[in-house]
Amino acid sequence: MFKLEEILRPNIRNAKPYSSARDEYKGKEGIFLDANENPFGSVGGHKYNRYPDPLQWKLKDKIAPLKKVKAEQVFLGNGSDEPIDLLIRALCNPGKDAIMITPPTYGMYEVSAAINDVRIVDVPLTTDYVLDVQAMLPKLTAEVKIVFLCSPNNPTGNLLPEDQIITILQHAKGLVVVDEAYIDFAPESSLLRILKNYPNLVILQTFSKAWGLAALRLGMAFASEEIVAVLNKIKPPYNINAVTQQLAYEAIGQIMKKEQMVAGILMERAYLEEELAKLPVILKVYPSDANFxxxxxxxxxxxYSYLIEQKIITRDRSKVMLCDNSVRITVGTHEENEALINALKKYN
Ligand SMILES: Cc1ncc(COP(=O)(O)O)c(C=O)c1O
Incomplete structure (x- = not known):
């Protein structure tokens, strides 16, 4: 039986959260002399003199029905990088506990672990870029507090097989975090629909990719109310600023625009896959469920260096495990993709 209490760091279990002025008085009417704000207004053209809602309820009430979860199961972070760090801090005792990662994968899991003095247990993907479940299972000890799985995976682009993820969920002693930053490009594969079956599952998504709002820094974590409550307890009080809350709220009201952009990116991805495969310099085009x-x-x-000379910037992944001589290409607009293909036609 999974018990969150038992895997939390003792200091986090016992911590009392900071209580902000907006936590203590939730009314909207009155003379506000509680938060040491400026009563006259703001410098600049806009009015931002009041602190934002620390728990972002208006925005969460908009996100929850979209994701078919309760608003209390939504945590919002300053990018999804924030919940990655908070989860490590909540569960992993520095110098003792570990996280499991499956390289090649997104680099921030390792960076956050290192910053928090948390050990890494890495079990590389197979050469087909799926989980090596047999190698993972014996390493899922009690000290491995979190397994980070990225699906679709960055930088390989593929979804991880759902049955493999479920096996890991069933055997992990701690949390399994499935990072779905790119899931809008393969929406039917989201594991949100099984969230209620697994109290140890956390799903990360973001406004940075399909929604085109990377500059706002807004990430989402979906989990049990209990896990979300822990993240809320340890986050900085006002981690999502008022502009981000408002603009994300407005964006959700225009979800069709996101769907149109996703459809455009998928069309362009197909174009790129086809054209890249024709080029003699490209030995393999890996199938993608993402926007790269x-x-x-x-x-x-x-x-990579040749493309830089042509002012086309891609990501050299040659030094990454299992990715030798590989380059990651983000899907651009049609003109950008054509420019890339034309440049590569001249390179051999
Ligand atoms: C797999 C993965 N997770 C998370 C992130 C971070 O996203 P955010 O902008 O929400 O911090 C990225 C960004 O590239 C990513 O590739």
Whole structure:
């Protein structure tokens, strides 16, 4: 039986959260002399003199029905990088506990663990970029407090098989975090629909990719109310600013625009996959469920540097485990993708 209480760090279990002025008085009417704000207004053209809602309820009430969860199951962070860090801090005792990662994968899990003096247990993906479940299972000890799985995976682009993720959920002693930053490009595969079955599952999503709001820094974590309550307890009080809350709220009101952009990106991805596969310099185009494509070339760093000379910036992943001579290409607009293909036609 999974018990969150038992895997939390003792200091986090016992911590008392900071109680802000907005936590203590929730009314909207009155003369507000409680938060040491400026009563006259703001410098600049806009009015931002009041602190924002620390728990962002108006925005969460908009997100919850979209994701078919309760508003209390939504945590909002300053990018999804914030819940990654908060989860590690909540569960992993520095110098003792560990997280499990499955390289090649998103780099922040390792960075956050290192900052928090938390050990990494890494079990590489197979050469087909799926989980090596047999190698993972014996390493799922009590000290491995969190397993981070990225699906669709960055930088390989593929979804991880759902049955494999479920096996890990069933055997992990702590939390399993499934990072779905790119799931809007493969929405039917989201594990949100099984969230209620697994009290140890946390799903991360973001406004940075399909919604086109990377600059606002807004990430989401979906989990049990109990896990979300812990994240709320340890987050900085006003972690999501008022502009971000308002603009994300407005964006959700225009969800069709997101769907149109996703459809455009998927069309362009198909175009790029087809054109890249024709080029002699490209040895392999990995299938993608995301808004980027990983390709294997004869010389990854050479191709990356050549493209830089053409003012086309991609990501050289040659030094990443299992990605030698590979370059990650984000899907651009049609003109941008054509420019890339034309440049590569001249390179060999
Ligand atoms: C897999 C993955 N997770 C999380 C993030 C971070 O997203 P955010 O902008 O929400 O912090 C990224 C960003 O590239 C990513 O690739």
């Amino acid at each position: 494509i990983l390709v294997k070339t004869k010389n990854g760093t050479g191709m």
